[in-house]
Amino acid sequence: MMQGERRTLIKGLAFISPWLVGFLAFTLIPAGLSFYYSLCDYSLLQPPAFVGLDNYRQLWNDPIFWLSLRKTGYYASVALPVGLLIALSGALLLNSNVRGVSIYRTILYLPSLVPLVASAMLWLWLFNSKLGLINITLRALGIDEPPGWLTDPTWAMPALILMSFWGVGNTVVIFLAGLQDVPRDLYEAAEIDGASRFGQLIHVTLPVLSPVIFFNLIIAIIGSLQVFGAPFIMTGGGPARATYFYTMYLYDHAFTFLNMGYASALAWVQLLIVLTLTGVAFWSSKRWVHYQGK
Amino acid sequence: MHRNRSNWLIHVVLVILGAAALMPFLWMLGTSLKAPESAMAFPPQFIPDPMRPQTYAQVLLSPKADFLLWTRNTLIVAVLGVSGTVISSALVAYGFSRIRFKGRGVLFAIMLGTMMIPFPVMMVSLFAIFRWMGDVTGEPWLGTFKPLWVPAWFGSAFNIFLLRQFFMTIPEELSEAARIDGCSELGIFFRVILPLAKPALVVVALFSFMGVWNDFLGPLVYLQRPEQFTLALGLQNFQSQHGGTNWPQLMAASVMVILPVLMLFFLAQRTFIEGISTTGIKG
Numbered sequence: 407m408m409q410g411e412r413r414t415l416i417k418g419l420a421f422i423s424p425w426l427v428g429f430l431a432f433t434l435i436p437a438g439l440s441f442y443y444s445l446c447d448y449s450l451l452q453p454p455a456f457v458g459l460d461n462y463r464q465l466w467n468d469p470i471f472w473l474s475l476r477k478t479g480y481y482a483s484v485a486l487p488v489g490l491l492i493a494l495s496g497a498l499l500l501n502s503n504v505r506g507v508s509i510y511r512t513i514l515y516l517p518s519l520v521p522l523v524a525s526a527m528l529w530l531w532l533f534n535s536k537l538g539l540i541n542i543t544l545r546a547l548g549i550d551e552p553p554g555w556l557t558d559p560t561w562a563m564p565a566l567i568l569m570s571f572w573g574v575g576n577t578v579v580i581f582l583a584g585l586q587d588v589p590r591d592l593y594e595a596a597e598i599d600g601a602s603r604f605g606q607l608i609h610v611t612l613p614v615l616s617p618v619i620f621f622n623l624i625i626a627i628i629g630s631l632q633v634f635g636a637p638f639i640m641t642g643g644g645p646a647r648a649t650y651f652y653t654m655y656l657y658d659h660a661f662t663f664l665n666m667g668y669a670s671a672l673a674w675v676q677l678l679i680v681l682t683l684t685g686v687a688f689w690s691s692k693r694w695v696h697y698q699g700k
Numbered sequence: 701m702h703r704n705r706s707n708w709l710i711h712v713v714l715v716i717l718g719a720a721a722l723m724p725f726l727w728m729l730g731t732s733l734k735a736p737e738s739a740m741a742f743p744p745q746f747i748p749d750p751m752r753p754q755t756y757a758q759v760l761l762s763p764k765a766d767f768l769l770w771t772r773n774t775l776i777v778a779v780l781g782v783s784g785t786v787i788s789s790a791l792v793a794y795g796f797s798r799i800r801f802k803g804r805g806v807l808f809a810i811m812l813g814t815m816m817i818p819f820p821v822m823m824v825s826l827f828a829i830f831r832w833m834g835d836v837t838g839e840p841w842l843g844t845f846k847p848l849w850v851p852a853w854f855g856s857a858f859n860i861f862l863l864r865q866f867f868m869t870i871p872e873e874l875s876e877a878a879r880i881d882g883c884s885e886l887g888i889f890f891r892v893i894l895p896l897a898k899p900a901l902v903v904v905a906l907f908s909f910m911g912v913w914n915d916f917l918g919p920l921v922y923l924q925r926p927e928q929f930t931l932a933l934g935l936q937n938f939q940s941q942h943g944g945t946n947w948p949q950l951m952a953a954s955v956m957v958i959l960p961v962l963m964l965f966f967l968a969q970r971t972f973i974e975g976i977s978t979t980g981i982k983g
Contacts, residue, residue: 414801417885421795424788425811428854433814436825443825450828499714504707512969513718516725519961521914523932524954527939528728531947539727542744572724579976624816632818635916639936653820660824661921673821684816 443670450664461671471672473647474655477563481651482630485567490626493574494619497581498607511582518575526639529569530556533640556641559648566636566649577622584618585611616695620687627683631676652676732756732952739947755952759938767953769927770934777848777930778912784853785908786901792855793863794889798875808864815857823921830922847922848915848930852908859904862975866900867893903975906968913961931957 419426444461446454465471500511520528532538533555544552553561588611596606612619634653637643643650656676660669731739732755733748760767795801796808830847834840841847870893878888894901912930919933926934935957938950965972 418799418801422792425792425855432851436822440825510714523935524957527954669824677821
């Protein structure tokens with residue numbers, strides 16, 4: 407290595423050293439540690455005792471593990487695609503140049519600013535089966551016996567999914583920024599070729615927007631697999647475990663039952679699921695994500 | 701003619717969506733101003749009669765919840781955390797954007813990769829690490845604010861990424877000119893880059909403030925006694941586990957948790973939106 411190169415290296419490492427230390431202390435070591443714990447019987451009160459793959463074997467035969475996985479899958483498979491679709495449609499509408507569009511943009515963004523705990527409290531009240539705004543509206547529309555929402559095992563999960571759509575504002579803003587980067591001449595060319603508005607959407611807007619769709623998809627995958635706060639506050643996982651999400655099961659093992667070893671095994675399985683799904687998304691992106699020019 | 705009709709349709713859809721976005725806010729505000737009996741009244745009142753703004757005072761002075769103390773706690777964590785993440789993330793972002801050292805690309809990719817690790821995955825071992833740090837330093841870390849703000853001083857991947865994107869847009873010639881004038885790398889960082897990067901630093905500060913203000917799982921895991929709670933954690937105390945929740949109080953408390961965030965947003969709306977767009981687009 408040349409003298410100058412080494413000096414640059416030292417300088418570079420010095421600048422990024424806060425992150426390097428933090429990466430070691432708060433990511434790499436915890437990750438290794440949690441892998442080690444996942445191979446141990448560890449209750450916090452006593453030092454960890456190595457048990458090999460026992461935790462993972464137990465996991466495989468644990469009905470609650472599968473249940474929490476199913477609940478999370480149910481939530482993600484509806485909330486994620488529908489949420490992205492709503493956000494994209496909203497962004498397309500907000501990208502038109504109708505009058506007052508900036509006011510609409512602000513209004514539709516506001517809900518995503520609300521802290522999770524506050525929105526959980528608010529929706530708890532909105533979903534209240536007797537006095538909540540939602541059932542009052544449904545009754546006014548002629549539905550005499552609206553669902554009990556959070557107190558009904560069938561409707562609790564749809565309620566949480568519905569609530570998640572209220573907070574899609576961030577995704578809308580990212581889509582909107584992407585839409586404003588679509589070159590105008592592409593639309594003009596499509597119009598000359600006789601493409602309809604719908605044709606322009608399919609053949610111009612969506613392909614150009616695909617990197618942004620991909621970005622939002624990745625964020626949504628990671629987010630929907632770690633849902634915790636809303637069900638923890640609003641339903642406690644119930645009724646009858648109808649909203650017992652994976653992360654709640656992990657939390658319970660770690661901090662309620664003090665099974666840190668088992669919780670760590672759950673954590674590693676969660677990490678593998680996140681990595682697999684984002685991996686599949688990256689792999690599939692070669693077919694449908696188009697990067698312009700660069 | 702055709703265009704007018706479709707514009708009209710867009711307006712209708714946007715009004716419906718806007719109403720769906722706003723109604724929950726109005727309902728919350730309305731409830732917070734009602735007397736407990738009229739919140740439970742049937743048929744429901746849409747505009748509270750009589751108005752009872754006293755509920756807000758009750759919440760602030762409530763015996764079952766120390767709203768003001770929790771606000772103070774949240775602000776302490778926010779000030780320590782936000783200043784830490786702004787300073788450290790800026791330093792790291794400078795290294796990643798302006799110094800061409802060997803291995804930079806790989807390290808940067810690793811850093812981006814860490815953004816994909818969900819916090820729950822690390823929760824257990826971080827808890828163990830902070831417990832251990834308490835043993836080593838002789839005073840406990842768990843049950844204090846330290847686990848909530850100390851990590852912020854080691855940069856956060858999201859903020860580093862955001863700042864790096866911004867630093868890349870600053871012309872290299874400016875650094876070169878300062879270097880010829882005998883400025884050190886640290887001098888360039890402080891005197892050339894930071895002053896130009898003020899808007900981006902504000903975005904990072906805003907986002908991290910919101911992050912602290914909204915964080916629920918972190919305080920839930922690390923804090924134990926009610927005197928240490930942050931607002932997000934304490935808000936639960938207004939909710940009764942056995943039914944009989946005082947809805948006006950709970951809604952008034954929620955309004956007061958939301959209000960500062962909304963005010964910040966309206967003060968810095970442009971900065972905000974630009975920040976979100978930058979992270980999403982300019983990858």
